[in-house]
Amino acid sequence: MRWLIFFMLLSVANFSFAQKFNFPRLITQTTKPIQSIPKNWKVIDSVQGDLNKDNQKDLVLILEHNTAVNEDRAYGNYEIELITETQKPRILAIYFKDTNNRYRLAVQNNDFVLRSEEGGKMGDPLKGLRIDSGKLTLSFEGGNDWRWKLNYEFEYLQKQWNLVTANNVYYHKDSGEMVDKQYDFVDRTIKTVVGSIFKRNIANDTDEDILVFGSTRTLNDFKKPWTWEVTKDNYL
Template sequence: MKWLIFFMLTLTANFSFAQKFNFPKLIAQTTKPINTIPKNWKVIDSAQGDLNNDNLQDLVLILEHNTAINEDRAYGNYEIELITETQKPRILAVYFKDANNRYRLSAQNNDFILRSEEGGKMGDPLKGLRIEDNKFMLSFEGGNDWRWKLNYEFEYLQKQWNLVSANNVYYHKDSGEMVDKQYDFVDRTIKTVVGSIFKRNISNNVDEDILVFGSPRTLNDFKKPWTWEVTKDNYL
């Protein structure tokens, strides 16, 4: 009997492993952006604009799976603080357009876009995707009484998508108490604004310092918001 139980448990474990969700590999090149959307996925946001300074309209897509699955998501240190959550996976895709109207996949990231259940009482934290000045920007917002805003700017530099600036705001919805950290990874500065979110330009304390970090953080190695400890106890 024991060997039968062990055998059944082994089969169950193998079946569970076999059912592990696999992200699709997006089409590397196409003339029709709609062809980039895999079966059982849909576009939930998109932006068009010049990302590589060639005066052509490149494309950024955010895709979402049609059904929820169990995902291991990170909060803090990505290596050790994984939380399993049931939600719909999302994909960030960046396509360059060429003179022949072909779209070439420049980046696919399966982790960075926050899921619809990761915004707390405020609901879906995804608040915006846009392209400006050859960069694409992502905005997130969430929380309960204490709320947060995250803004990221990525730019294509030396054949990789570098994080060039970011903004992390933490505030109370009623009192307006606020800490706003503004990161510039090009000029290597960090500006911290402490005060009230209701009086952003009045009586707030502003401190600016040198931002010390190693190599630039890219979209490929930036697993998810809140997982990069830029400076001690300051996460993006």
């Protein structure tokens, strides 16, 4: 009997260890979204602005869990290149505001926002949120000697949060050597600027081409930066 109890306890322990972290489901409608965030979570960034063209100030929040957990995070292809890291999970939440000062949850993405440990020597890669002309921009930056900047611009179109433009800059902090790829998913163009980050408008080579891709990414299906191979060897 003692051995049976031992193996039962061992099985329970192994099951508990293997359990994945469960993200909370945010409240779908509230008058005070910041005060309605789940226990053990906090707001680390926010921005207000009209995102659905109804002249109301909608709200975008980035939440972070208070403690670090083991998370499977993707590098490259999300389906096959997963690395388990211990870090604090983050959530991107967008709320539409109506004329009665109520906020309705428009999207919750648990994967897209980079975590604080994913910026290399530069520290937290999250560089802020911005709403301009009805579009939401998220900016990230990180790296060591070779550094990168990522900007994603989403727009609410036909009830979807479409990625409309993106910018991926890769450069050396000392030499200034740079490759800057600018994606336009509306006009379907990709502009590549090669040269120096210190001389952006002088003597840099610019090439523009047609951008051929499948379906546009949205905030509902975008797992994480660097996981979408837009074209061969071009990741966002």
